[in-house]
Amino acid sequence: MAARTDTRSEAEGLAPPVIRTPDQRLRIFVSSTLRELAPERRSARAAIERLHLAPVMFELGARPHPPRELYRAYLQQSHVFVGLYWERYGWVAPGEAVSGLEDEYNLAPTLPKLIYIKEPAESRDAGLTALLARIRDTDNASFKYFSTPEELGELIEADLATMLAETFERSLEPAAPAKSIEVAAEETGVLPHPLSELVGREREVDSLVTALTRERGRLLTLTGPGGIGKSRLAIDVGNRVGTDFPGGVWFVDLSTVYDAALVPTAIAQSLGVRNAGDGPLMDKITTALANRKALLVIDNFEQVLDAATTLSALLAAAPELTMLVTSRTLLRVSGERTFEVGPLGLPALTRRTDVASVLASASAALFVERARAVKPDFEVTAENVEDVARICIALEGVPLALELAAARIRILPPATLIDRLDRGLALLAGGARDLPARQQTLRSTIEWSTQLLREDELLLLEQLGIFAGGFSLEAAEDVCVTPSGPRVLDLLETLVDSSLVRQQDRGERPFFTILATVREYALEKLADRGQLEEAGRRHANYYLRESRHAKRMLDGSRQADWVARLADERDNLRAAERFWLDHREWASAAEFAWNLYLYWWIGGHLGEVRVWMDEVLESGDELPDLTRAQALYFTGAITFWQDREERIVPGLTESARLFHAQHDRSGEAFALVSLALAVLSAPEPDMAVAEADLEKGVDLFRQAGDRWGEAMAFVTRGRVALMRQDLDGALACFTESLALTKLQRDDLGTAIALHHLGWVNLLRGDPATASAAFDESLAISARLGHVEGVAYGLEGFVGIAAASQDADRAGRLLGASESLRQQTGLYNARSFSFHEQAVQPIIDGPAAAVFERARAEGHDLSLEEAVSLALPAAVVRQRARTNMVDAN
Incomplete structure (x- = not known):
């Protein structure tokens, strides 16, 4: 999950084959x-x-x-x-x-x-x-x-x-090396891997590596103007020091974050800590980092300087934590060490400027490398060497400015390029005088680059600034308005060629990003045209329509694909929701959240959704019944085991009533099932009331044709049967749930049903059938990136090991599950597992010392090692062989 070199031990015998995720497929x-x-x-x-x-x-x-x-x-x-x-x-x-x-x-x-x-x-x-x-x-x-x-x-x-x-x-051959399980993760802080080498920063890299690894500076801030190369330098340093931070090197991108209160959310997202709404997020982050020697590379901090105290609090709570921060200004907190990132070295203009001396300068080396990316036959010769040197000097060695200029070398030879630069920068020199000198250079270079665009290309660039974090081709084509004639795709190609927009590989879909400095410029120009509000509304409307489509796709066979697709767009999803909230358009805000319910759940974002819906409910405005029903559901169903009498039960009761009034059968059923869970969580649960709500919920789901909801309701009915010690009734409910999810080809629902089937079969004394169910449930959760499901899967195998009195294996798996829950913020969530009662006989028996020692060792397992330990190789081989036959 982190950008680190994991030391993965090989499982005994043949380990299971790699499980690949939507963005890690062959x-x-x-x-x-x-x-x-x-x-x-x-x-x-x-x-x-x-x-x-x-x-x-x-x-x-x-x-x-x-x-x-x-x-x-x-x-x-x-x-x-x-x-x-x-x-x-x-x-x-x-x-x-x-x-x-x-x-x-x-x-x-x-x-x-x-x-x-x-x-x-x-x-x-x-x-x-x-x-x-x-x-x-x-x-x-x-x-x-x-x-x-x-x-x-x-x-x-x-x-x-x-x-x-x-x-x-x-x-399957006996001599084959063991393979590890790859677990999907929607949010990871893996450091980016640029396609090109870092140029001209050898001294800076060595100094920073020393500061982080030998001098143990725990808060190191790289300062300098935009475009000077702070982010690129920090990424390279982070990749260099990975082995010195066994707790992981994590990248926190704040380029789309402008509210200091959202910095914990960005850090949690990078660490893989889930905000399930079951406790303060900062507590979860500090728990995840408390005992880990880890490095956070935090990028673009200048726009959230008020969050500097948040970083100080994390450093105080996690004594082994180190931070490498990039910012245009100092954080000004105790313990901060600063490193100013300057421009690249410039060539010297002399009477007899020669090629070798010019290329020896870092700025010229970068310019030539980027120029060759667009014009492979570009060479510095005796005829053009002075022009190349003058380009580097005119741009003051600012890396981003050099890259933007180099992108034009495909159509402009150096002599023409420097002539246009001289005229363009001179023309623009009168603006932005409140910016630092090198920031003026970069801004002028960006503006010069845009002046070389046609009007329709410039209009597109400005509108692309409305996207947060990146965008797909489909989104750009829908949100951006271009003059009749050219397609967005044609215009976008020019922007990519000009290095103003960057293309990324996101599996099946073209995906694009804009550097923060270019995005700032684009948004400013869009505002100057008076089109910022209009573009923001088109953006929010597009993602609202996407959410309606996603709602239909998330509970079917393409669930994993859509979870990955939405993960790519998560910054845009947040921006769209923020638009509806800021404009007090509560119906759109609630509908948007409701449509993506499954995504928020799988990705661990329900805590954020609850905050949004609290804002809706506390607005003081009169809300449509459906909007209030949806908002009440999110504020009640997420933490149904907390404050049952004071808030949760009344809120869910009202939610069900309002859904009923709107003839929304699925919504009413969801509220009733959650209400039943809240009732069952009471110190003295009212079984009759809970069963009546569940029975009605199942009937409503059937009337609505909502198989996914019906399947989840059967899981809850099965849990009620377990509470009554009715194992046969529970088995029937979980089997019915599995049949429904298989019919839908719904991965999440299948994993949940299989997990419960595993426990009921183990309680019935059938560990072999239970093991097969836990195995398939865990593998699906790993592939889907549903970390909570992975934790449950590990706990299922704790029960299997405990049933056979294997204290060592049970301890290792329990330690791994506990560590996973701590590191992902899932330790406060209501547990749907029976592993605690399963291991109690071991804890009370003669093997307690063996169990506790193994439990401590399990805390040190990587997630992939833990999953590989849990999954029985023989079952994996048989399942994979069956899947291959089905595929053919």
Whole structure:
């Protein structure tokens, strides 16, 4: 979960295969020229997605020759190479011996290769003919011909399925190395891994590494103007010191946070601490960090300086914690050490300026590297060396300014570029005089860059500033208004090429980000046009419509995909909700929260939702009945075991009544089921009232056709049966719930039903059936990224181990579960597990010392190690073999 080097012990025997998550699926790199085979590429993509694999393609912008660094990085992250060839060999860049098409093949020597050639071919390029001949002569590639896109899709789907089956069978051989379980995590503070090397900062990196690891400075602030390279430097240092912080190196991005009160939320999100609304978030964070030697890399702190005391409080509560903070200004708290990040070194202009001396300067080295990313044949020569030096000097060595200027080298030679820069910066020099000198340079460079855009491209850039954290292509196309004619995609390509917008790989969907400094500029210009409010409303409306679509998708077969998709958009989701709240449009605020209920639950965000809905209820405005019903549900159902008589039971009772008045059967049923849970949590539960509410809830869910709700109601009815010691009745309820979730192909509901089936079978004296149920439930929760489900799964296996009197295994698993709950803030949540009573005989018996020692050791297991320890290898092998047969 953290950006660290985990020391994972190998499980005895064969460990289970990797469980991959929506953003960690097997990646299939598809190589082809983009001037032909468009239908075939669409067919290939569809075939790959049908197998729930991730296609890696260069569809966006359809560049005939993407930068070599880009497709090299994509290849490094891919697992299978698929080559599609017909007649064209592709463009050969100046100074290169082969086309990008052949270069992609050459850069993937170790990947399994599936090669498909379209026939007939009337005029195949000589270069492609030679490449195909070379491929035929190797023995590491499958080689097939096709004639239609449909035939290609069938071939790819069949070949990939066969390849995966063969790979899996090889993994079952006794000599195969053990593999670890990869657990999905919606929020992680993993440090970004830039595609390019850090240039010209060797001295700074060495000094900072020393300060963090040898001098043990616990709060180190990197200061400097925007665009000077603070974030890039901090990320590189964080990656360098990972082994010195066994508790993890975590990246906290505050670029979209402007309220100091939300800093704990951002830190919790990075640490994976869930805000379930069951206790103060700061308490959860300090508990998670209390005994860990960890490093927080906190970026863009200048916009939340009032939260500096929050950092001081965390440092005081966690004595092994260290923080590396980037900020344009000092934090001014005790214990702060500062490091000013200056510009890159400049070349010297002399009477006889030579190439070697100019390239020896850090600013010129960065400029040339970024220039070659867009123009691979760019060289510094005796003819242009003075112009290159003057560019670096004019931009004062500010890295972001150099990158923005270098992006123009593809169409402007250095002499023209410096001439335009000289005129542009001189023209802009009169503005923004209240900014520091280098900030003026960067701002002027950004403005100069935008002056090179067409009006429609500039309008798009300004509107993109409304997005928080990043945006998908679909969102940009919906939210941004462009003049008739050019598509957003066409305009966006220019902004990417100009380095004003950056493209990221997010699995199946193109995803984009804007640097904080560029976003600030864009929002300011949007406000100057008087369009900020209008753009904000289009943004909020888009995500409200998305939430309505997500509501339908989150309880079905694409649940994991949509959880990952919404996780990418979480900053935009918060921004949309904030828009509705700030504009006192309570109905939209409540509906938006209600539509995404399952996402908030799985991601551990219900605590935030409760705060939002408290704001709705405390507004003093007259609320529509449905809005009040939804808000009351969130404020009551999240913590139904707290303040039952004073607030929860009356609130949920009113929520059910209001839902009923609006003829919202599902809403009423949810409120009734939560009300039953609250009643059951009382010191003296009223079983008759709870059962009546549950019976009515099940009936309402059936009338509404809400299978997911019905399945959850059956789980609750099964728990009532367990309280009555009716094991057969509980088994029937949990079995019915599982049948409903399987029918829906709902992962979360399936995991919950299986967990309860595991316990009822264990209580019935059938540990083998119980183990199989816990196994599948834990694996699903790990794949889904439902950390609470993973904790429950580990506790289920605690019960299995305790039943067989395996004190060591029971202790290790319990320690791992306790550690997971502490580190993710789930320790206060109402528990739906029976492990405490299962281990009590061990605690009271002669093996207590063995159990407690193992329990302490379990606290040190990584999450992946704990899951690998829990899952029985034999069951995993059988399940995986069955899944592979189903896939084929």
